[in-house]
Amino acid sequence: MSTNQPPDNGCLPTHIDPKALTEQVKTLARDLGFHEVGISSIDISAQRPRLEQWLQQGYQGEMEFMERHQDKRTQPDQLHPGTLNAICVRMEYLPPEVETVRVLQNPQQAYISRYALGRDYHKPVRKRLAQLAKKIAEIHGPFISRPFVDSAPVMEKPLAQKAGLGWQGKHSLIIDRSAGSYFVIGELLTDLPLIPDPPYEEDHCRRCTACMDVCPTNAFPEPYVLDARRCISYLTIELKGSIPEEFRPLIGNRVFGCDDCQLVCPWNRYCHYTDQQDFKPRHGLDQAQLIDLFNWSEAEFLKNTEGSPIRRCGYQGWLRNLAVGIGNSNGGETAINALSEKRESCSPMVQEHIDWAIQELQKGAAPAALPLTEHHPRKVRHLLKTKF
Numbered sequence: 001m002s003t004n005q006p007p008d009n010g011c012l013p014t015h016i017d018p019k020a021l022t023e024q025v026k027t028l029a030r031d032l033g034f035h036e037v038g039i040s041s042i043d044i045s046a047q048r049p050r051l052e053q054w055l056q057q058g059y060q061g062e063m064e065f066m067e068r069h070q071d072k073r074t075q076p077d078q079l080h081p082g083t084l085n086a087i088c089v090r091m092e093y094l095p096p097e098v099e100t101v102r103v104l105q106n107p108q109q110a111y112i113s114r115y116a117l118g119r120d121y122h123k124p125v126r127k128r129l130a131q132l133a134k135k136i137a138e139i140h141g142p143f144i145s146r147p148f149v150d151s152a153p154v155m156e157k158p159l160a161q162k163a164g165l166g167w168q169g170k171h172s173l174i175i176d177r178s179a180g181s182y183f184v185i186g187e188l189l190t191d192l193p194l195i196p197d198p199p200y201e202e203d204h205c206r207r208c209t210a211c212m213d214v215c216p217t218n219a220f221p222e223p224y225v226l227d228a229r230r231c232i233s234y235l236t237i238e239l240k241g242s243i244p245e246e247f248r249p250l251i252g253n254r255v256f257g258c259d260d261c262q263l264v265c266p267w268n269r270y271c272h273y274t275d276q277q278d279f280k281p282r283h284g285l286d287q288a289q290l291i292d293l294f295n296w297s298e299a300e301f302l303k304n305t306e307g308s309p310i311r312r313c314g315y316q317g318w319l320r321n322l323a324v325g326i327g328n329s330n331g332g333e334t335a336i337n338a339l340s341e342k343r344e345s346c347s348p349m350v351q352e353h354i355d356w357a358i359q360e361l362q363k364g365a366a367p368a369a370l371p372l373t374e375h376h377p378r379k380v381r382h383l384l385k386t387k388f
Contacts, residue, residue: 016140022195025087028135032128034089035183035272036176038163038197042076042083042189047158054225061229063238069153076159079152080189082144085196087132087188088156088163090174091125093118094182096273098286100263101383104253107329107367110290110322112310113233113257115184117281120309124278125149125186133188149186160185164197167204170223171211171261177204180271181262204267210379211261214371216250232258236321237313242349248324248356249368253290255321256310264372264379282308290329291338294322319350327357328367336361 022039029037051073060066072079076086093115103109115121129147137143148154157168165185166176175181205223212220219230228234232254235243243251262268281287283304296304298315305311313321319342326335339354339361346354372380 016193018193018195021140021192024139025132025136025192025194029087029089029132032131032135033091033276034128035092035179036090036165038088038160038165039194040086040088040159040163040199041196042086042159044076044155044158044162045074047155048074051155057227059221059225059227059229061234061239063228063234065153073153073155076154076189079154080144080146082191083146083189084191085189085194086159086163087129087190087192087194088160088165088185089125089129089187090160090165090176090183090185091121091128091276092179092183092272092274093121093276093279094271094273095280098281099383100259101370101372101380103287104260104370104372107253108290108331109253110285110288110293110325111252111254111259112285112288113254113259114182114286115279116256116309117279117285119278119282119307120311121184121279122149122151122309123307124276125184126151129186129188133190136192144191146189147186148189149184154187154189156185156187159187162196162199164200167200167202168224169211169265169267170205170209170220171265172224172226173262175204175265175267177267178270180268181265182268182271182273208266210264210266210376213375214260214264216252216254216258216260216371217247236317240314240317242352243320243324245356248353249328249360251321251324252328252368252370253325255290255293255318255325256313260372263383264376266379269382290322290325291331291335294319294326294338294342316347316350319346320353323350323353323357327353327360329361330365330367331361332364 026037055067077083103111126147126149133145157174160174161168166174169175173181217230219227221227232251235247236256301315329335336358339358343351343354
């Protein structure tokens with residue numbers, strides 16, 4: 001639904017200077033806290049064959065929503081009639097004090113993807129996009145617009161690259177040469193007569209394959225292609241049933257998402273940190289112990305994840321993920337007792353993962369090596385306070 005209705009004549013006043021309007025829109029966006037903004041035209045039809053091939057390979061797994069509305073995905077004006085351009089924005093989400101590799105190295109701590117430690121980013125980004133539309137309307141009058149943040153069938157990354165915000169790396173995420181990739185993106189589809197930015201056409205990944213090399217589950221069958229069925233983010237968030245047993249030991253202590261491909265990326269040495277309160281960790285989730293989180297009741301889970309993206313996996317999915325993490329922790333009798341005490345109150349799906357975890361703990365095997373520090377120690381050294 002449009003956030004603004006067009007005037008009776010269906011367009012802005014004819015005296016509007018598109019170049020001046022474009023600069024004004026960008027200034028307003030930055031004043032609202034967006035760290036970068038670019039304008040994209042909406043012709044991304046060239047992405048259609050690539051999307052169809054990806055779907056034909058089955059790489060979407062159980063994400064059936066990816067198979068729907070193909071025309072709208074590649075033709076945004078069908079999704080939102082009247083659209084001429086997309087205002088694409090980015091916002092950094094990584095707080096400077098949050099540790100990453102060091103938590104992954106501690107098998108008894110829970111690793112949560114760093115974008116998910118605080119408030120669900122969809123909400124503040126979408127709110128600011130709506131505010132941007134309102135401010136533009138206050139100055140120039142009503143116009144057609146609609147904000148999107150990882151919602152509806154919008155191909156965000158191709159639009160962001162077309163808007164000049166960066167290139168799509170071999171891990172499939174957008175990278176900015178001067179700011180890395182620890183940012184979220186959003187779009188305001190609009191009928192404003194804006195001047196599109198030049199698309200970002202360089203690929204600075206070159207010969208580097210670090211992101212592919214360190215992926216614990218080998219989720220990249222080729223550069224720039226992600227097989228979601230093997231991706232830890234998919235397995236711990238989107239997958240609603242049992243995690244295939246072959247992947248459980250490889251997941252380690254990652255209980256909601258995975259950042260390995262970003263952590264090892266050389267361009268993230270230049271990442272920009274956030275000072276936004278929305279992205280600060282809540283409830284100590286950046287340093288939490290696996291067993292402590294596993295002991296949350298459903299009421300505690302719902303309370304502690306209110307307004308958090310972690311809600312997406314649901315309580316049973318949360319317990320499933322934590323059971324796998326505990327099974328990989330080498331936590332001994334303490335871990336076995338924690339799993340056993342909770343088993344009867346869990347769903348059959350979670351019980352299956354608890355039983356697997358207990359068997360792994362009884363073996364007493366040491367946690368698997370961390371590919372990040374095994375394969376590319378120099379590329380993550382800057383993330384540790386002491387050298388290794």
